[in-house]
Amino acid sequence: MTNAAVAPRFDWTREEIAALFDLPLPDLLLRALEVRRANWPEGRIQKSQLLSIKTGGCPEDCGYCSQSAHFKTGLNASKLMDVDAVLAEARQAKANGADRFCMGAAWRSLKDRDLPKVCEMISAVKAEGLETCVTLGMLEEGQAEKLKAAGLDYYNHNLDTSREYYGKVTSTRTYDDRLETLDRCRKAGVSLCCGGILGMGEQRSDRVGLIHELSKIKPHPESVPINALMPIEGTPLGKSEPISAVDLARAIAVSRIVFPASWIRLSAGRENMTEEGQALCLAAGANSFFVGSKLLTTANPEASEDEKLLDTLGMEWGPRTDKPQVSGEKVVA
Ligand code: SAM
Ligand code: DTB
Ligand code: SF4
Numbered sequence: 001m002t003n004a005a006v007a008p009r010f011d012w013t014r015e016e017i018a019a020l021f022d023l024p025l026p027d028l029l030l031r032a033l034e035v036r037r038a039n040w041p042e043g044r045i046q047k048s049q050l051l052s053i054k055t056g057g058c059p060e061d062c063g064y065c066s067q068s069a070h071f072k073t074g075l076n077a078s079k080l081m082d083v084d085a086v087l088a089e090a091r092q093a094k095a096n097g098a099d100r101f102c103m104g105a106a107w108r109s110l111k112d113r114d115l116p117k118v119c120e121m122i123s124a125v126k127a128e129g130l131e132t133c134v135t136l137g138m139l140e141e142g143q144a145e146k147l148k149a150a151g152l153d154y155y156n157h158n159l160d161t162s163r164e165y166y167g168k169v170t171s172t173r174t175y176d177d178r179l180e181t182l183d184r185c186r187k188a189g190v191s192l193c194c195g196g197i198l199g200m201g202e203q204r205s206d207r208v209g210l211i212h213e214l215s216k217i218k219p220h221p222e223s224v225p226i227n228a229l230m231p232i233e234g235t236p237l238g239k240s241e242p243i244s245a246v247d248l249a250r251a252i253a254v255s256r257i258v259f260p261a262s263w264i265r266l267s268a269g270r271e272n273m274t275e276e277g278q279a280l281c282l283a284a285g286a287n288s289f290f291v292g293s294k295l296l297t298t299a300n301p302e303a304s305e306d307e308k309l310l311d312t313l314g315m316e317w318g319p320r321t322d323k324p325q326v327s328g329e330k331v332v333a
Contacts, residue, residue, distance in 0.1 A: 126151030162209025228269025245277030256285025
């Protein structure tokens with residue numbers, strides 16, 4: 001086994017990615033482990049924490065989402081939170097050991113009238129020494145620059161699934177709309193957090209398609225969240241067959257290989273997984289979790305359960321303190 005860092009590639013074919021998915025699980029896990037050891041020698045698990053700063057009443061019709069106004073999910077909509085209340089939550093997240101604080105709003109797109117308040121939130125959270133992330137829907141020209149100037153590190157905007165399956169999940173926007181916002185963030189110098197959801201009735205070929213689309217973004221998204229669908233009653237996807245831990249681990253291992261320099265976050269869905277299932281996903285190369293007992297609107301494991309999990313596995317929390325050996329684009333000497 002070599003310890004040389006693996007450089008990201010932007011010329012993956014769908015066939016190559018499908019071939020990784022088709023490997024026997026132990027062989028796939030070994031390949032992912034080689035990449036993890038070479039590129040992330042410390043092997044720590046990064047903690048991100050979420051807060052819904054504006055909940056529900058969203059005009060989009062994403063078939064998985066508790067916050068869409070199109071479906072009766074029993075969720076109470078609320079208006080944009082006050083900066084002080086957000087800051088209090090961020091301080092709590094920092095006290096819990098989170099490195100990154102991610103603020104989510106149930107918007108189709110960011111309105112200019114809300115920008116000043118969101119920028120205030122970003123600056124306040126950044127001043128606490130946390131990495132900042134927001135997910136606010138689509139961005140117009142010029143907005144990403146303002147978020148960046150306020151101290152934004154990451155913008156979360158997921159492709160969710162393959163281009164072919166996307167229309168089965170959401171009809172109120174297109175795949176290219178998503179890519180346009182991602183491009184605007186990149187041009188403004190904001191790092192990308194971009195991944196998808198598994199367990200929405202998609203085929204393995206859609207998982208291949210999602211990873212292939214992400215692999216063409218240059219440099220790769222710095223964070224790739226892999227969500228297992230949290231089934232929400234009242235939504236079109238609320239009764240989907242859950243993805244197995246093995247299939248989730250397989251997708252994570254392929255992501256670790258294809259995105260060697262990116263954080264791979266085992267995101268939504270941990271609440272419904274066993275310790276063993278999460279262990280498999282960590283063995284497959286996931287190196288980040290959402291922590292805290294709530295995601296945006298759904299449950300997540302308690303801190304005590306997460307402490308026990310990492311303790312059992314003999315793994316450690318933390319941001320990386322070693323110098324990254326590879327950047328999104330090239331191997332650094
Ligand atoms: N409205 C913004 C948007 O869609 O980009 C930001 C908030 S949205 C809730 C953020 C992401 O959460 C979605 O892109 C989706 O990938 C994920 N998500 C939402 N509901 C989910 C669910 N029930 N299970 C798993 N992931 C979910
Ligand atoms: C991401 O990929 N997953 C997070 C974050 N980015 C914004 C959101 C998960 C939401 C899960 C369902 C809920 O709590 O409403
Ligand atoms: Fe709205 Fe985002 Fe939920 Fe879609 S995922 S309905 S855009 S909050």
